[in-house]
Amino acid sequence: MASYLLRRLLVTFPTLLGVSVLVFLSLHLAPGDPALVMLGPKATATSLEALRTELGLDRPLHVQYLRWIGGVVSGDWGRSIQLRAGVLPLVWERFQATLILAVVAMIVAVGIGIALGVASAVVAGSLLDRTAITTTLIGYSLPPFFLGIVLQVVLGLRMGWFPVTGMYPAGGGDFGDLLTHLVLPAVTLAAGIGALLARMTRATMLEVLRQDYVRTAQAKGLTRRVVVLQHAFRNALIPILTIVGLQTGYVLGGAVLVEQVFSWPGIGTLAINAILARDFPLVQGVTLMVAGTYVFTNLLTDVAYTLVDPRISYQ
Amino acid sequence: MKQRRRFLILLAAMAAGAWAFAQPGSQIVIGLQAEPVTLDVAQLSDYNSSRTAMPMFEGLVRFADGSTDVEPALAERWDVSDDGLVYTFYLRPGVTFHDGTPVNAEAVEFSFERQTDPAHPYHDTGTFPYAEFTLGNIASIEVVDDLTVRLTLRENFAPFLSNLGMHAAALVSPTAVMASGADFSENPVGAGPYRFVSWRRGVEVVLERNPDYWRVTPQVERLIYRPIVEDQARLAALEAGEVDLAVNLPPDDLPRLRSDARFTFAEQAGMHTWYVVFNVTKEPFDDARVRQAVAYAIDRQAIVDAVLGGTGVLAKNFLPPVVWGYTEDVPEYPYDPERARELLAEAGYPDGFEVEFWVPASGSGMQQPVAMGTVIQDYLSRVGIEATIQQFEWGTYLDRVIVPLDSADTVPAMFQMSWIGDNGDPDNFLYILLSGDQFPPFGFNLGFYANPEVDAILREARTTSDHDARVTLYEEAQRLIMADMPVVPVDHETQIVIHRTGIEGFVPHPTGVFRFEKVEVSAP
Numbered sequence: 001m002a003s004y005l006l007r008r009l010l011v012t013f014p015t016l017l018g019v020s021v022l023v024f025l026s027l028h029l030a031p032g033d034p035a036l037v038m039l040g041p042k043a044t045a046t047s048l049e050a051l052r053t054e055l056g057l058d059r060p061l062h063v064q065y066l067r068w069i070g071g072v073v074s075g076d077w078g079r080s081i082q083l084r085a086g087v088l089p090l091v092w093e094r095f096q097a098t099l100i101l102a103v104v105a106m107i108v109a110v111g112i113g114i115a116l117g118v119a120s121a122v123v124a125g126s127l128l129d130r131t132a133i134t135t136t137l138i139g140y141s142l143p144p145f146f147l148g149i150v151l152q153v154v155l156g157l158r159m160g161w162f163p164v165t166g167m168y169p170a171g172g173g174d175f176g177d178l179l180t181h182l183v184l185p186a187v188t189l190a191a192g193i194g195a196l197l198a199r200m201t202r203a204t205m206l207e208v209l210r211q212d213y214v215r216t217a218q219a220k221g222l223t224r225r226v227v228v229l230q231h232a233f234r235n236a237l238i239p240i241l242t243i244v245g246l247q248t249g250y251v252l253g254g255a256v257l258v259e260q261v262f263s264w265p266g267i268g269t270l271a272i273n274a275i276l277a278r279d280f281p282l283v284q285g286v287t288l289m290v291a292g293t294y295v296f297t298n299l300l301t302d303v304a305y306t307l308v309d310p311r312i313s314y315q
Numbered sequence: 316m317k318q319r320r321r322f323l324i325l326l327a328a329m330a331a332g333a334w335a336f337a338q339p340g341s342q343i344v345i346g347l348q349a350e351p352v353t354l355d356v357a358q359l360s361d362y363n364s365s366r367t368a369m370p371m372f373e374g375l376v377r378f379a380d381g382s383t384d385v386e387p388a389l390a391e392r393w394d395v396s397d398d399g400l401v402y403t404f405y406l407r408p409g410v411t412f413h414d415g416t417p418v419n420a421e422a423v424e425f426s427f428e429r430q431t432d433p434a435h436p437y438h439d440t441g442t443f444p445y446a447e448f449t450l451g452n453i454a455s456i457e458v459v460d461d462l463t464v465r466l467t468l469r470e471n472f473a474p475f476l477s478n479l480g481m482h483a484a485a486l487v488s489p490t491a492v493m494a495s496g497a498d499f500s501e502n503p504v505g506a507g508p509y510r511f512v513s514w515r516r517g518v519e520v521v522l523e524r525n526p527d528y529w530r531v532t533p534q535v536e537r538l539i540y541r542p543i544v545e546d547q548a549r550l551a552a553l554e555a556g557e558v559d560l561a562v563n564l565p566p567d568d569l570p571r572l573r574s575d576a577r578f579t580f581a582e583q584a585g586m587h588t589w590y591v592v593f594n595v596t597k598e599p600f601d602d603a604r605v606r607q608a609v610a611y612a613i614d615r616q617a618i619v620d621a622v623l624g625g626t627g628v629l630a631k632n633f634l635p636p637v638v639w640g641y642t643e644d645v646p647e648y649p650y651d652p653e654r655a656r657e658l659l660a661e662a663g664y665p666d667g668f669e670v671e672f673w674v675p676a677s678g679s680g681m682q683q684p685v686a687m688g689t690v691i692q693d694y695l696s697r698v699g700i701e702a703t704i705q706q707f708e709w710g711t712y713l714d715r716v717i718v719p720l721d722s723a724d725t726v727p728a729m730f731q732m733s734w735i736g737d738n739g740d741p742d743n744f745l746y747i748l749l750s751g752d753q754f755p756p757f758g759f760n761l762g763f764y765a766n767p768e769v770d771a772i773l774r775e776a777r778t779t780s781d782h783d784a785r786v787t788l789y790e791e792a793q794r795l796i797m798a799d800m801p802v803v804p805v806d807h808e809t810q811i812v813i814h815r816t817g818i819e820g821f822v823p824h825p826t827g828v829f830r831f832e833k834v835e836v837s838a839p
Contacts, residue, residue, distance in 0.1 A: 030711075033710075033713075033714050034710075036710070036713055036714055036717070045756035045757060046447070047442070047443070047444060047446075047447060048756070051442055054442070082352055083350075083352060083516070084352070084353055084358075084441070084497065084500050085501070085516075090516060093516055093517075094516065094517055097517070149547060152548075152551050153551070156551060156555055157551060157554050157555055160555070163555065163557060164548070164551040164552060164555045164557065165541075165543055165548050165549075165551060165552040165555075165557055165558075166518070166541065166543075166552075166557065167518065168518070169557070170342075170344040170519060170539040170541055170557065170558070171342070171344075171519070171521065171537070171539055260544060260545050260548070261545060261547070261548055262548065263541075263542070263543040263544065263545065263548045263549075263552070265515075265516075265517035265518045266517075269517060269542075269544055270517060272544070273349060273350065273544070276708070276709065276710060277710070278710050
């Protein structure tokens with residue numbers, strides 16, 4: 001196991017390196033001059049030239065890349081062109097907000113999705129099952145930005161139950177404020193994933209419930225509860241776990257949209273502004289952070305397989 | 316029983332706590348379109364930054380409330396030499412920056428030279444996009460005594476005093492810049508009515524009132540600026556009471572908000588022009604008749620009413636009405652497709668022509684570029700001009716349309732642009748945007764229009780000290796320009812600020828900055 005983990009970690013580095021090259025090239029080859037965007041149309045040619053030199057944009061591309069990647073390795077992620085501050089602290093601060101949103105959304109999605117999936121598989125064909133299928137279809141089809149606006153208008157503005165923007169009230173707040181501010185964005189983000197998980201869980205559970213060993217377990221006289229939760233569900237978990245792992249990437253992507261709708265101060269809003277401003281170091285930092293998280297969660301998923309299914313081991 | 320009483324006391328305490336939280340003292344929460352980029356006045360180049368930073372700063376002079384007339388600020392008075400080259404400013408005694416250090420002649424020298432002198436020890440504490448525009452004409456700065464400073468100009472430049480009212484000419488605390496270095500951008504110290512408290516990236520900037528502000532004691536205790544990028548989210552935040560004041564709300568929602576007693580509109584005719592530029596180095600727009608035909612072919616009033624929903628006013632002239640020197644005594648171009656076809660036929664295009672029309676997806680001051688572009692395309696097709704729209708993201712767009720004359724053929728024959736005035740002087744629109752001296756990369760005359768007669772007038776006007784003489788010159792320039800029609804001005808955007816009813820005395824400023832020192836709030 002330890003050697004497997006080590007090998008996986010080693011493979012992580014070339015992956016991230018590949019990501020860094022791709023991001024770097026796609027940004028620097030796209031049209032748009034960060035100096036011009038930063039100084040605005042009223043800048044003079046001299047000040048533009050000076051800024052390009054200051055930012056190192058006049059150097060050859062490979063020199064710029066090596067300088068950047070060398071810095072990243074030593075913990076210096078460069079300085080944001082637009083926000084005039086260190087990239088790593090900027091990205092890290094905003095990433096925490098995204099992480100809070102993503103983790104809560106995943107908990108909601110996994111909790112509700114799996115429970116709903118198991119329940120509707122057990123009573124397949126019933127009214128509950130059919131309602132669940134329809135609801136999850138809708139949940140899965142609604143684009144997050146649309147669902148977000150609907151929730152915002154109905155539960156936030158009409159009912160006044162939840163705050164509609166931000167992470168805390170203006171001027172700051174406590175943990176309770178954070179929770180109320182989390183409700184709408186987390187539900188919005190969780191809806192699609194939860195629905196997908198519910199449908200996946202239902203399908204796998206239905207398949208498992210038809211297996212011979214389930215019939216055997218029932219024949220032994222075990223309670224329905226034990227059969228479903230201990231015998232069937234555990235075996236249905238592997239494909240579900242895969243989906244959960246994959247969806248973590250989706251959550252980070254979806255968070256970008258949801259953050260916009262609810263003005264959540266996460267990495268998504270940071271990334272969009274950075275791209276529009278051609279803020280190369282910042283976009284690179286954000287992408288690297290997201291890619292790193294994605295690679296890391298995949299690793300965690302693989303490890304989780306061994307915990308769920310003793311037949312899987314990495315020797 | 317005892318248990319129950321304790322529970323009741325607890326409840327009461329909680330309720331009291333909640334009440335205390337709901338009464339935050341007087342504060343105004345402002346919904347910005349995006350996060351400020353910097354809070355250093357010398358580095359500002361966008362509205363979100365200037366709206367947040369400007370309450371913390373003041374310069375030698377400033378624009379009066381609601382106009383761009385220059386009035387005394389940190390300088391009580393000033394003299395100008397007869398040749399217009401030497402300005403002597405007498406500073407207000409006893410004024411201090413927020414850090415307690417004095418506002419004196421040395422602070423003026425420091426604030427200006429930090430931006431303009433590459434050898435200045437603190438020049439590397441930022442990038443100063445407006446330094447050359449605002450202060451570039453200063454040849455030398457002399458500290459006469461503690462409260463007297465003398466500026467000598469390179470050339471007589473009439474709008475100089477107006478430039479000193481701009482943000483880049485505001486004074487910064489030298490002590491604070493020396494202490495913070497490049498981080499002054501996040502720890503600003505000026506002498507304005509509000510002072511800096513905190514900045515949580517992506518979340519909010521908090522300012523508190525400066526009790527020592529020399530002009531008045533501000534009534535509102537705290538200002539909180541929150542970036543809410545999505546227009547729809549900003550609207551929701553305003554309606555939910557999470558922000559008290561917001562700008563750039565979706566035009567479709569404005570009529571509904573107008574009839575809602577919870578909200579009050581504060582409007583200001585903008586120092587802004589939205590226009591279509593012709594690349595006059597290219598056929599067919601090297602012919603003034605074709606340019607005039609395009610102006611006649613577009614129903615600009617309909618665009619203002621239907622596309623902009625009344626968030627702008629029809630541009631009868633290139634100069635916005637809020638800028639002095641504006642005249643309506645210029646050639647008019649009412650919607651007249653018949654006249655457009657005649658002009659096209661005269662110019663040798665009886666069947667019209669095909670043309671490329673560039674449009675940005677969005678952009679500062681560009682309003683609704685795609686919708687406006689599509690409507691213009693439709694109007695043009697009715698007189699036989701087939702325009703093909705090509706759309707770009709703003710950063711790319713600027714990169715492509717701001718090119719020097721030797722690359723003029725890479726710029727299409729027709730594209731959109733807008734301009735937001737800086738100092739309220741006609742020179743800032745007419746000379747910079749339409750003088751033959753101002754081709755990129757040095758200026759912003761993107762269509763390469765050059766009329767020697769106009770150029771001579773504009774040059775004379777910027778070196779003439781007499782105000783009335785300047786007005787006459789600019790009126791003449793406007794007539795000539797509108798006859799040549801090098802650009803089609805479409806509208807001047809109205810600044811619409813919506814705030815909750817109960818905020819009293821908020822008046823938007825033509826320069827787009829927010830002023831709060833005379834604003835009062837009643838309970839929410």
